[in-house]
Amino acid sequence: MTRPAFPDRPWWSRVYGQLLRAFPREFRDRWGPDMRLAFADRMRDAHRTSGRTPWKLIARELWILLDAGIKERLHASTPLPHMLHAQDIRYAFRLLARSPGFSLLTVLVLAGGLGLSTFTFSFLYTGMMRPLPLSEGDRIVRLTRIQDGLRRTQVDVVDVRMLRESMRTVHELGAYTKREVIVGREGDRRVLTTTVTDPTLFKVARTPALMGRALVPSDAEPGAEPVMVLSYRTWNVAFAGEREVVNAHVTVNGVSTRVVGVMPEGFGFPVAQDAWTPLPATMGASALTGSEYLSMFGRLAPGATHAQAAAEATSLLQAALVARDTSEQAAARMGMVVESFPAAQIGEERTLAFASMNVLAALILLLSLVNAGTLLSARANERVRETALRLALGASRGRIVMQGMWEGIILCLIAGIVGTAGVAWGLDAITSWTQAKMPDNLAFWWVWRMDLVTLLAAGAFVTVAIAVLGSVVSVRAIRTNVREVMQDSGARGGSRREGRLTRVLVAMQVTAVTVLMFVGVLSGVMARRVVTIDPGYDPTNLLQTALIPAPHRYPTVAARHEVYRLVQSGLAEHRALDRVMVRNQLAEHRSERGRFATLEASATSVLPTAHIVAASGAMSTLGIDLVEGREFTVSDDRTRAPVALISQSLAARHWRGRSPIGAQVRLAVVGDTLQWRTIVGVVSDIPYGDPLARDRTPDAIYVPVLQVDVPFVNVIVHHSATELAGRQALHEVFGAVDPLLVPGYVFRAQEVIDQAGLITTGMTKLFGSCFVFALLLAVAGTYGLMSRSIGLRTREIGVRRALGASDAMATRMLLAQGARQLGVGTLVAAPILVVVGAASTHFLPLGAMLTATAGVLVSASIIAVVLAATWLPTRKVLRVPLRDALWRE
């Protein structure tokens, strides 16, 4: 095999030559040629020895060269005494004060960019990344069971006990679950969301009670007095902040319970709780699998990581499952996830979401820096003669650079202070807004305020701003050619270079604003969908909860059917309710489980699909009306012939022009492998599927709940009186059927829709204003740059016109200049748009066509803006009389 030949003039030699510029000119002139030779020798030898390109050596050489160059430059520059710095600072302040309009504009542009970047970072950091605000909050973890790496569930009570006894990487393990209870005191009754928890929770949180005491282990022992701890908010809202509430008795679901303590303000561990009650010892001690599922919390042992804890918990769980006769293959599909509570709250994509949103914020900062850089560069250009004169009189370039730097530093610091003050106000405002609008659903750590992390972020952004703007000023000062400027009566010495810089800046603006606008449009589309969400039914007065019969109390299908029947009939007869429906979605449209066969269809054809729903009771509760045939009755149980209802849309598709009543279908999902179901009715359509997706469909087949085996059902009731009466009715009926049967979390159907809309509207307004600011910056900045760039060519255009060029030719020439920058900017933006678009269609329910259309529209509007920003100053230049243009400097 022949080795690749050593290239004649390899790229790394060219890069080496460029990096040599990091050294001061004198050093470069003296040592540069020899250094290049030594480097070339070294590379040739390394290539000869290994037969390959010595990447590692190249990288190290280039890095050290840059480092040495910077060090040499710093070493070579004369250190400025403090006096000189003080003089320079005073000089910079005088310069800024001399043109207050310029200073104010620059500060505003910078403050906007710095403020928005810091705000976005702080907002997202608190929302997604910040450790719990508890003692060593970063060590507190939540343990969740996961199946096939995707589906997360709570942990079986039996496994909870096993993990608590065996785990070494997580200490103080405890379990909890959420319950809704009705708390009564002196005739007043309220629904509270309580955490039924191991008393360990308070030990893990390391937070003492504000008044009274927290829960203690003896509270969970059998026969202990029922006790409850209130949150600060519940104490204030439900008990008017009375200090006497400690040791007072209230009723919790009718049971006399003593309030033993009130927790401090802002404490809501694990997420957002109104009150805490001890986890009954009977629940924790249960030896029956499937009798209860709980969430788990704990503290990582010293030195242990999340990954180690997850690995240990997974191996313990899998061993326990195998010991309980689960096949090894099935056990291997189960695992445990150990993560922080904020991570569990946001989901797996939090790091990606955090990074992407911050990249967008950084683009806004980039836009404001480009604009501020343009302003500073234009000003430096105006002072180019002054700079050249001072250089000619013997001022060192270092001194000139430092003076310019101080101007940038002062502007950035003032802008940083203004921006950070705005951030502090914004964070307070958002905390007040969320606490007012979402008091029940706000995770307790979501308190946005000015803190050390935010200040550090602001400091980092200001440092970046100083570095970028400082570089602009430095480059301008370093490149000032004294002879050229002094010989030229005007200041054209730097105009060509400035033209190049302008072109680069316009291209950067085009890239940044294209990406920002694209993301803004996609977010707007998503937000609109959430705000105008159509659940498919009227959510007014609807309450929903889950009916989950404990397997050890209801081990057979018949027993579960009996409890479903009793609860449904009890609710139907309750005077506070006028409609009740129970249902459980068995399969989704377009899934394998959603396939069904009809007698009419050919045996070889691909089976169609529909949403398969087990339902019972008044389907009109969800706005599903009978169109033809009959609804299900309580006698449609397993002793009767299997029946089904189908939606109108399905009837129209598969039984076009005739009635489907009496026709037969077979649904694999409910075990109908041999038997056929007779269609007994057709019901009106409601859309199924993700409300945000575009592929919702009303194609549905309903089967009676009492003819299928489902482990739980969702109970939906329409209350005729008050919401509280409706909630009470649920508790009463569940309790009457079985005193140990309690409803799951009861929620208003409207509440879910409202919350989704509220959060989305709020976030859309927030980020919408950021995008508008970015857009304004980009439009104003692009116009300013183009206007200046074309203005500098006034004389050139005048000469061309004098030599016979028509206005149309000049216009074409300048528009072509704008188009080139547009092309470069768009080319850089294009791959980013493709990545963002692909990610949007992957993670969000946005179609590829919609995303592509948004991309095209955004690009078209950017093209229009840039061409307009080129055309307007072009017209202005062409209106200058030829004589004036030729004399223009």
Next chain:
Amino acid sequence: MRPIEFEILLTLATGERHGYAIIQDIEARSAGALTVETGTLYRALQRLVEGDLVRPADPRHDLPNDDERRRFYAITAAGKRAAADEARRMAALVEAARIARLIPGGT
């Protein structure tokens, strides 16, 4: 004196060298434990030349296949004295380390 400067003087004490030859010599002496990049070498050479410890030498044409553009460097008398002082200082340190039984061979 910085270690790299001592290494360069040590190399040049045995004869004139060009830049890359100095690098090769230092790396060979340390059996690969030490890597010298060109940026580091020439900053050190600049300091040594400014301190009159090293001087540019006349180009040599006696070496086969050698690029005549290469510049050679030679140690000056002051450089030899400085290197010897540094070597003595190091030897004293080594002796002290032996006495403190940090390394074997102490008396």
